[in-house]
Amino acid sequence: MKNFEEMGFTPGILKAISALGFEQPMPVQENVIPLMLGDECDIIALAQTGTGKTAAFGLPLVQATDTDTNETQALILCPTRELCMQITSDLADYSRFTGKLKILAVYGGASIDNQISALRKGVHIIVATPGRLIDLIGRRAAKLSSVTTVILDEADEMLNMGFLDSINEILEEVPAGRRTLLFSATMSNEIAAIARKYMTDPVEITIGTKNATAENVTHQYYLVHSKDKYKALKRLADSEPNIYGIIFCRTRRETQEVASMLIEDGYNADALHGDLSQAQRDTVMQKFRVRNLQLLVATDVAARGLDVDDLTHVINYSLPDDLEIYTHRSGRTGRAGKKGISVTLITPRERSIIRQLEKKVKKSFKSLPIPTGSEICSRQLLHWVKKLETVVTEHQEIEKFLPEIEEKLFQLDREELLKRVISLQFDRFLDDYRHGDDIYSPEGGREESWEKGKRGPKGSPDAKYKRLFINLGKTDGFYPEQLIELVNKNTKGRKVPIGQIDLMKTFSFFEVEEQYSDEVIVALNNAKFNDRRVAVEIAQERPEKDELGNRSEKRKAKWSDRRPDRKSDRKKIDYQGKRSGGFKKDKKAHKKNKW
Numbered sequence: 001m002k003n004f005e006e007m008g009f010t011p012g013i014l015k016a017i018s019a020l021g022f023e024q025p026m027p028v029q030e031n032v033i034p035l036m037l038g039d040e041c042d043i044i045a046l047a048q049t050g051t052g053k054t055a056a057f058g059l060p061l062v063q064a065t066d067t068d069t070n071e072t073q074a075l076i077l078c079p080t081r082e083l084c085m086q087i088t089s090d091l092a093d094y095s096r097f098t099g100k101l102k103i104l105a106v107y108g109g110a111s112i113d114n115q116i117s118a119l120r121k122g123v124h125i126i127v128a129t130p131g132r133l134i135d136l137i138g139r140r141a142a143k144l145s146s147v148t149t150v151i152l153d154e155a156d157e158m159l160n161m162g163f164l165d166s167i168n169e170i171l172e173e174v175p176a177g178r179r180t181l182l183f184s185a186t187m188s189n190e191i192a193a194i195a196r197k198y199m200t201d202p203v204e205i206t207i208g209t210k211n212a213t214a215e216n217v218t219h220q221y222y223l224v225h226s227k228d229k230y231k232a233l234k235r236l237a238d239s240e241p242n243i244y245g246i247i248f249c250r251t252r253r254e255t256q257e258v259a260s261m262l263i264e265d266g267y268n269a270d271a272l273h274g275d276l277s278q279a280q281r282d283t284v285m286q287k288f289r290v291r292n293l294q295l296l297v298a299t300d301v302a303a304r305g306l307d308v309d310d311l312t313h314v315i316n317y318s319l320p321d322d323l324e325i326y327t328h329r330s331g332r333t334g335r336a337g338k339k340g341i342s343v344t345l346i347t348p349r350e351r352s353i354i355r356q357l358e359k360k361v362k363k364s365f366k367s368l369p370i371p372t373g374s375e376i377c378s379r380q381l382l383h384w385v386k387k388l389e390t391v392v393t394e395h396q397e398i399e400k401f402l403p404e405i406e407e408k409l410f411q412l413d414r415e416e417l418l419k420r421v422i423s424l425q426f427d428r429f430l431d432d433y434r435h436g437d438d439i440y441s442p443e444g445g446r447e448e449s450w451e452k453g454k455r456g457p458k459g460s461p462d463a464k465y466k467r468l469f470i471n472l473g474k475t476d477g478f479y480p481e482q483l484i485e486l487v488n489k490n491t492k493g494r495k496v497p498i499g500q501i502d503l504m505k506t507f508s509f510f511e512v513e514e515q516y517s518d519e520v521i522v523a524l525n526n527a528k529f530n531d532r533r534v535a536v537e538i539a540q541e542r543p544e545k546d547e548l549g550n551r552s553e554k555r556k557a558k559w560s561d562r563r564p565d566r567k568s569d570r571k572k573i574d575y576q577g578k579r580s581g582g583f584k585k586d587k588k589a590h591k592k593n594k595w
């Protein structure tokens with residue numbers, strides 16, 4: 001393997017490489033740089049972002065550019081404004097010690113007049129998004145007649161974004177004798193067609209496996225009812241205290257909804273989608289880049305310009321229509337030699353898609369149980385303990401407060417002190433998960449509850465369940481443990497399998513295996529809970545869901561009204577208001593038995 005010194009770079013470029021801290025060429029650079037510095041051949045490089053491809057084409061390009069003329073010699077086309085700026089900034093770094101190189105980024109959403117005047121003064125390299133460049137060609141500001149090198153970066157993304165016609169139009173403007181390089185994460189038929197039309201005997205280089213996501217990515221999925229997706233997402237985030245990831249949604253609306261819920265629930269999250277202004281998107285992306293945000297909820301299109309190397313997780317809250325996009329999503333983690341995890345929340349209806357994805361990325365997907373409340377609390381506690389062990393107490397000022405603090409807390413022994421500190425630190429988790437609703441696996445059994453040994457018996461995977469309504473809810477101190485105990489106590493010796501449980505404030509829904517439903521209804525209607533008469537009946541139908549679990553628009557408003565356990569809804573409606581007292585008031589609750 002050649003190192004940078006042996007590749008034939010000038011001292012100025014070598015100095016820039018060393019200033020950037022690059023020690024050894026990355027595989028894409030090992031392959032592309034010698035071809036760029038040597039032959040005049042066209043090149044197709046199949047490489048993900050994060051593999052070092054910008055330097056692979058950028059370093060030789062900077063070296064080859066003649067700064068003694070004012071002509072535009074190279075054109076780099078890329079899909080987004082952010083990538084455009086990133087490439088421009090990288091090229092500026094590479095040319096730091098070679099001087100005088102004029103590079104211009106042209107993209108939509110910025111003043112076209114400034115771009116026109118910069119172009120008129122003459123630039124050596126144009127880095128452009130296709131739409132804006134067409135505009136500038138139309139205004140005769142961008143002149144491509146002297147261009148000798150064209151680089152299509154993230155060509156597959158450009159095609160996904162509908163830039164095919166623009167690319168065709170632009171390439172018609174560039175002299176035929178040029179050299180063309182095409183970088184793409186995947187090789188689709190459309191990419192092959194462009195290569196056939198605009199490239200001459202291209203050398204094809206594949207970094208890693210063709211059409212496969214990065215080697216360092218582990219693919220996992222949680223099988224979850226669509227109504228539990230958000231809860232599962234929270235569990236996932238809670239069980240990974242150091243998570244730094246992108247949560248992908250399908251629509252702008254879903255993106256905003258998930259982000260708003262996360263923000264409201266106290267997570268360090270924000271949304272990135274096309275309904276935001278460019279300035280808002282820039283702010284969110286910058287916050288995420290510098291890790292002021294832990295979780296970014298984004299649409300595929302909006303996240304395209306975001307180049308972050310050290311994501312721990314990519315979370316597919318919803319799968320994209322085009323499974324090819326999964327490859328792009330998961331390829332955003334496991335970069336620059338780091339390990340990454342791509343997690344997908346899969347509903348029972350989508351289960352077959354896992355096989356298709358496995359084929360696509362040529363890796364197997366691991367099905368994981370949704371973390372239980374106790375697992376999450378223990379992980380959070382251990383994480384905190386580790387931080388406590390390693391924290392450096394460098395502020396001298398702390399010392400001066402110690403005597404007063406010690407005096408105030410002298411009556412607390414070590415254990416009591418620890419308990420209180422932990423309680424302050426972990427109230428949210430302990431509260432959420434001690435009595436939090438468990439999430440039920442669509443496989444028929446329910447996930448482990450907080451207290452081991454108190455779970456309901458598992459039904460057979462094929463068993464049919466009946467959904468029942470009960471007039472008890474969280475404000476009655478009624479949680480899964482209590483429900484299971486109530487059912488077990490009143491159906492002695494029967495071991496009734498319990499399925500999904502949905503706890504509301506003053507009423508709940510739960511599933512029991514169909515063959516036991518009548519028996520459970522009769523038994524519980526004769527039972528009491530904390531001196532209160534229990535009322536159970538068959539739950540009314542839920543609204544239909546579409547393929548991906550989204551409720552039809554018409555019914556959506558109704559549906560959210562029926563989820564008073566969601567904090568955002570709590571603010572809007574509080575129809576439970578005061579806690580209902582006796583059975584008389586529970587008739588009201590019966591009216592709520594409508595899904």
Ligand code: AMP
Binds near residue numbers: 025026048050307
């Ligand atoms: P790219 O695929 O061009 O987005 O590059 C991904 C990351 O790898 C960027 O942060 C580059 O600065 C970094 N990088 C590129 N080449 C090297 C190299 N030879 N050694 C170390 N880091 C590199």
